[in-house]
Amino acid sequence: ETGVTQTPRHLVMGMTNKKSLKCEQHLGHNAMYWYKQSAKKPLELMFVYNFKEQTENNSVPSRFSPECPNSSHLFLHLHTLQPEDSALYLCASSQDWGRDQPQHFGDGTRLSIL
């Protein structure tokens, strides 16, 4: 059983749709992350939140909009996505944002853009 839960597990959407990905962590962690994993490519960090504040935006296009209402929940709002945005989106958490902080990942949302 994972301490980080993501919904939905799978999502198919058109390029003009708006949808949201949800992540919830039950580990009492203070930092949460969004990653993108495309086929044959390494995980790419997208956003980092520490104590609900965004600390990193790794040059992510504005069609991806994160929201962190509290330390346990993280959303990724999607709007006007492109076919190349099809990927596995992983949420992770760690005790704090800083060095020597291993991360715990959710199962991911597999996103397909038509």
Added chain:
Amino acid sequence: RKEVEQDPGPFNVPEGATVAFNCTYSNSASQSFFWYRQDCRKEPKLLMSVYSSGNEDGRFTAQLNRASQYISLLIRDSKLSDSATYLCVVNRGGGSYIPTFGRGTSLIVHP
């Protein structure tokens, strides 16, 4: 040179074999290093942190070589269940905690 480089493999070994992977990193200021394991279509899971003095956990041993800027993972007495992709993670360093993942090394352990 890529920030974090791994041989994608696959490494195809028989049960009981000893296998080792290396991961090179480009930023000499990097301070934190990890190995994660990712099974097919699953999320990455922390395998072990890599400390300056090395780290051993059962059949798994991780080493850090700062002079040559690489970390290694040694797996002894391979099991079928060790088949997975092993991801190297290096925090960028120099005041940045951004983790950079390698593409992973695929290991297949066969009977």
